[in-house]
Amino acid sequence: MxxxxxxxxxxxxxxxxxxxxxxxxxxxxxxxxxxxxxxxxxxxxxxxxxxxxxxxxxxxxxxxxxxxxxxxxxxxxxxxxxxxxxxxxxxxxxxxxxxxxxxxxxxxxxxxxxxxxxxxxxxxxxxxxxxxxxxxxxxxxxxxxxxxxxxxxxxxxxxxxxxxxxxxxxxxxxxxxxxxxxxxxxxxxxxxxxxxxxxxxxxxxxxxxxxxxxxxxxxxPLVTKSDGTKFGKSEGGAVWLDPEKTTPYEFYQFWINTADADVVKYLKLFTFLSKEEIEALEVSVQEEPHLRKAQKALAEEMTRLIHSDEALQQAIKISQALFSGDVRSLSASEIEQGFKDVPSYTAQGESDLVELLVAAKISPSKRQAREDIGNGAVTVNGEKITDTAYVLQDADKIEGRFTIIRRGKKKYTLIKY
Missing domain, CATH: 3.40.50.620 (HUPs)
Known part of the structure; x- marks a missing residue:
């Protein structure tokens, strides 16, 4: 060809x-x-x-x-x-x-x-x-x-x-x-x-x-999405090439969240994969869409091209850590990328977990905070805490800068120091 x-x-x-x-x-x-x-x-x-x-x-x-x-x-x-x-x-x-x-x-x-x-x-x-x-x-x-x-x-x-x-x-x-x-x-x-x-x-x-x-x-041609909405926008607005505006993790996530109806079109327009490679991925979309092979290939190709292979590996690491809940494995810079848009609270000296949950508005009251901890609904850096008298240690502060608290399955809060 x-x-x-x-x-x-x-x-x-x-x-x-x-x-x-x-x-x-x-x-x-x-x-x-x-x-x-x-x-x-x-x-x-x-x-x-x-x-x-x-x-x-x-x-x-x-x-x-x-x-x-x-x-x-x-x-x-x-x-x-x-x-x-x-x-x-x-x-x-x-x-x-x-x-x-x-x-x-x-x-x-x-x-x-x-x-x-x-x-x-x-x-x-x-x-x-x-x-x-x-x-x-x-x-x-x-x-x-x-x-x-x-x-x-x-x-x-x-x-x-x-x-x-x-x-x-x-x-x-x-x-x-x-x-x-x-x-x-x-x-x-x-x-x-x-x-x-x-x-x-x-x-x-x-x-x-x-x-x-x-x-x-x-x-x-103007690039469009299959549902008629504008291409190139995420919840935070435009998807920029500048890593300070759109982090490599956010950039990777944009591409990996591409709809099945759009992914083959984007592989053709944006990547340098061959016709044979793209056609194989198209078959995967049709026969095994749950594996999302095409989306992964698209996200990897684009993140590597625009940001570097190192940035791609970092984005994959952040994605896997957030999926598994193993956030302790992340560095402070990776936490800044992965938790850029989650609610945050700058600690004012609180080290008692119950007090911190209330101060950061993670739990509405001390009574509810103790109940959340006792029920196993609170994790600190991915580890479940059930001791209502728990006091945060220096080891709970990743690189002395962050602690990640999760209440329930999805409600993350980034504690800054």
Whole structure:
């Protein structure tokens, strides 16, 4: 199976500007291609991943990926999908965000070798351009009627769109043209909402070059869930690539909790497992869904890719400890990940277990606390305590920082020191 056949099998291709032309190009030469993202936040989330993972698939077939961080376009804001103007961010915030995103993207690509990835920032070639040069050298080639026909612009005409956001698609077109000129970049890929911006780039390349141009565009469908809800959200909000925003354990849990109806689709879109491996997992979903082999494979592949094998093993360890109740085996850093969202209480010197249960509002009264302990309903770091006179020892404080108290089967409280 060649690259385009594999992309079609995975459901990755949504639109192409010239399918036959791109096929002929890829059959005859190794190309450079790019995908970009604007640094509107200091981290990407999983909704950004598929285009970049697709770029990596091209790299695995010998092509050179160009990864663009939009330091310039991020200062303007893409009107795509927006009903109102974005709040403009300062250059300092944009550049800080750019650095954070670059580190995350570096985990996905190979930067060594003949087709090593190149990372660029469009701020580098736009920050010195003055408005006269922009209007004469670029704006002259893009007609107003052409821009008004773009869905992203037309949809905003009634509610209003500033000249700033109106020109966003021209700035992105400049990126494609710049990469075409300086890196022989022949293909831009992006999400389905980027079709208008990609075709603007092709239009500018066509207008600014006398010779016959051979550049192409491809978009990727919006990832959806089978139940119609938005992909990429957990109970805590977006699933970020930044481990400070979404811990590797939370990241792992998001993927392992994928519904049976979605898991094969996600394996195709997000992982680099082969067709044969995915088809075997699909059979497992159908015949032995209780084993959740496909979900485990998805969670392992994604956590290893984005965070590292070490982070994956730590996430598995936390998951197993929480399932078994053997939380004493966890380190303090692992407890911070696994118990990030459980209720917590900072101990004020209480060491008597009954008093601590009441102070932390685990039990409503001392009488109830004694009853809970006596009934064996309370565990300290996974060990059942039945002594109502129990006093916490230093050994009950994991690395001197945490004690995990559970009342009943599921009610955890994290005691901090």
């Amino acid at each position: 060649n690259l385009l056949e594999d992309l079609k099998w995975r459901g990755i291709i949504y639109q192409q500007t010239d399918e036959e032309g791109l096929k002929n190009l890829l059959d005859n030469e190794k190309i450079s291609l790019y995908c970009g993202t604007d640094p509107t936040a200091d981290s990407l989330h999983i909704g950004h991943l598929v285009p970049f993972l697709t770029l990596r698939r091209f790299q695995q077939h010998g092509h050179r990926p160009i990864v663009l961080v939009g330091g310039a376009t991020g200062m303007i804001g893409d009107p795509s999908g927006k009903s109102e103007e974005r709040k403009l961010q300062t250059i300092e915030v944009i550049l800080k965000n750019s650095e954070g995103i670059k580190k995350q993207l570096e985990a996905i690509f190979e930067f060594e070798g003949d087709n090593g990835a190149i990372m660029v920032n469009n701020y580098d070639w736009t920050n010195s351009m003055n408005v006269i040069a922009f209007l004469r050298d670029v704006g002259k080639h893009i007609g107003v009627n052409y821009l008004l026909a773009k869905d992203t612009i037309a949809s905003r005409l009634e509610t209003g769109i500033s000249f700033t956001e109106f020109t966003y698609t021209i700035l992105q077109a400049m990126d494609f043209n710049h990469l075409y000129d300086h890196f022989n970049c022949k293909l831009q890929i992006g999400g389905s909402d980027q079709w208008g911006n990609i075709t603007s780039g092709l239009e500018l390349i066509r207008k600014m070059h006398v010779e016959e141009t051979k550049a192409f565009g491809m978009t990727i």
